[in-house]
Amino acid sequence: MEPRIPGEIRLQGQAEPEAAIAAETRTLVIGPYPTKRDAHGEPRPALARLEEAVGLAAAIELDVADKLLVTVQQIRPSTFLGKGRVEEIGGRIEADGIRLVVMDCALSPVQQRNLEKAWGVKVIDRTGLILEIFGRRASTREGTLQVEHAHLAYQRSRLVRSWTHLERQRGGFGFLGGPGETQIEADRRMIQERMTRIERDLETVTRTRGLHRRSRRRVPYPIVALVGYTNAGKSTLFNRLTRAEVLAENMLFATLDPTARAIKLPHGETAILSDTVGFISDLPTMLIAAFRATLEDVIEADILLHVRDIAHEDAEAQGADVAQVLSELGIEPDADRIIEVWNKADLLDDAERERLMNLSRPNGAKGAGPVLLSALTGEGIDRLMSRIEARIAAARTSFAVILEPAQGAELHWLYENAEVLDRREDAEGAMHLVVRVAPEKEPRFLNRFGAARRLKGSG
Ligand SMILES: Nc1nc2c(ncn2[C@@H]2O[C@H](COP(=O)(O)OP(=O)(O)OP(=O)(O)O)[C@@H](O)[C@H]2O)c(=O)[nH]1
CATH class of the missing domain: 3.40.50.300 (P-loop containing nucleotide triphosphate hydrolases)
Incomplete structure (x- = not known):
């Protein structure tokens, strides 16, 4: 089976990579918002935020069975939510046969672990959810690499802070403290090496994109x-x-x-x-x-x-x-x-x-x-x-052009290739024109009409 997210790597000593979140998983989405205002201090209805989170979950085909708005006055370091809340939600999870909980907030690894333990189901936070979505949507090489990099960075940040968690998973390795830490170091090094490799690949891809962009500019x-x-x-x-x-x-x-x-x-x-x-x-x-x-x-x-x-x-x-x-x-x-x-x-x-x-x-x-x-x-x-x-x-450049009566072919070229904005004949029969020229036509125009006077625009 394809890895859930391209960046997911199997760490040394870890029995199995984290289980993939399957489509149609019965999901509860919780909006645990501290206040009813957003990060910029603008009022943003909590319900609309929750709806958005539900939309994100639905975007990866999770079966959203239920959603819940919780006003959190004070964040509890161990479980984010208060004890009573955790128990109450636990009952609901069991009664509804929920398999996954999405917490629309940023959870620390400890909070995530404790909630998973209390509820007996998988718990992901907002970053986890967005990474999941990005992982499934990435279609180009650049996108895949970017997601992989972001995911590794996320994994690394959690590795550092939750090493006891990983130790626990590895059972037996951590009994003296030392080996566990060595293992964490090894994992971290592995992630770092992988990230460095991706950064190099990304540089190449980005350079190619820059070249594409420049060649697009040449056919402007x-x-x-x-x-x-x-x-x-x-x-x-x-x-x-x-x-x-x-x-x-x-x-x-x-x-x-x-x-x-x-x-x-x-x-x-x-x-x-x-x-x-x-x-x-x-x-x-x-x-x-x-x-x-x-x-x-x-x-x-x-x-x-x-x-x-x-x-x-x-x-x-x-x-x-x-x-x-x-x-x-x-x-x-x-x-x-x-x-x-x-x-x-x-x-x-x-x-x-x-x-x-x-x-x-x-x-x-x-x-x-x-x-x-x-x-x-x-x-x-x-x-x-x-x-x-x-x-x-x-935004386009306009030019003033003067044509002698004999320059009929030039006049024809202008009508075919530029936009004639104004046309006036003087007493001597010379034609005074104002024309607008598309950037891609400009080099050819200037070849023919070197004496044209630039009027305005980005040029
Ligand atoms: N009724 C209606 N639905 C629309 C219209 N335009 C888009 N939609 C629907 O809105 C949904 C999202 O459209 P997309 O074009 O995928 O939106 P997007 O902005 O590209 O979304 P992202 O890729 O997530 O950024 C789809 O179900 C569309 O069918 C519209 O003019 N009227």
């Missing part, structure tokens, strides 16, 4: 990247725009690795559309670091489509989480290159749709309002395409 099509909260509909929109078949299901994190495809804009121009990893609140920092290379595509994009599930009750908080990640990447939320996409319009009732329609009317000179659409039905897709095109055009 504008790059449009999709970003958004997990499950917002990025893959569906990607498919709709490219008509390609990539994984799009009602599953979170369907897209771990960016996929890039060419799209044709309304006036026939080409752009590269790139799908990226779904963002999520409270993503463990270890994982953010792991995906930094992937996110470089986002940083370098000419246009970002920020896709939101506008029908989701938590849409605003999700949008804020994405904005936070973007600003960590150095992209400010009001940057010109961001186009807000309000997806799932088909799920809105008439009144809400009307309200959002009004809100999404282009505002101000930039014409920058959000685009309300449905990736599922295709409604509003044309508007998005035009908006992308307009945004690319706005």
Whole structure:
């Protein structure tokens, strides 16, 4: 059988690797939240957080039999939850035939072990769950390596703090204390060696990706990247725009690795559309670091489509989480290159749709309002395409060109290969033109029209 997560390695002396979490495992999801506010001090309904955790569990096909909200005033070092709570939940676990408990928080190895002992079932925390999801979604070599690395780092951190646990598993080895510790050292060294090897492999893969990116730049099509909260509909929109078949299901994190495809804009121009990893609140920092290379595509994009599930009750908080990640990447939320996409319009009732329609009317000179659409039905897709095109055009270089009357062939070339914005004939019959040139056509244009005067744009 395939290892549960690519990074899972069998440690020396350990009888068996941890059992895989099988699909359809009867699961209880617990939201043990200290307060009703999120990490940024914004109120975030506990129920919505719990629902998200349930969604994550369902994404790896666990059979979520029950969910439970627990307000935790004070975290108990040994079991996270209070004694009475642990017992009460234990009864429920037994009565419901639960096999796995997901605690939507960060558990210390000791807490995890004690809860497993008290309840007699497997317990995983939020990081464990997210690693599980990433592990199943990774499809490219880079993604697999990143997940493997993150998982080893997680394993190592737990190894250090829970060595008595491992000793116990190995039975007999730890009786003098010394050998147990040596064993831990051996395990740690093994993990470290493996991590170093992965880092080397990743460097190669990242370098290759850098080369790809540079060669993409040499055929300089504008790059449009999709970003958004997990499950917002990025893959569906990607498919709709490219008509390609990539994984799009009602599953979170369907897209771990960016996929890039060419799209044709309304006036026939080409752009590269790139799908990226779904963002999520409270993503463990270890994982953010792991995906930094992937996110470089986002940083370098000419246009970002920020896709939101506008029908989701938590849409605003999700949008804020994405904005936070973007600003960590150095992209400010009001940057010109961001186009807000309000997806799932088909799920809105008439009144809400009307309200959002009004809100999404282009505002101000930039014409920058959000685009309300449905990736599922295709409604509003044309508007998005035009908006992308307009945004690319706005960033594009314009040139002033003067043609003599005899240069008919040149005029023809311009009409075929550039966008003629203005055309005026002077008294001598010379043609004064303002043209906009796509980046990929610019070298050829400059070859022909070396005397053209650059007017504006990124050039
Ligand atoms: N009703 C409706 N459902 C949609 C729409 N767009 C996407 N969905 C559904 O929402 C779910 C998630 O869509 P995906 O495209 O996989 O979402 P994603 O943002 O790529 O998700 P991650 O890969 O987890 O980041 C799927 O069940 C889609 O069918 C829409 O416009 N309307």
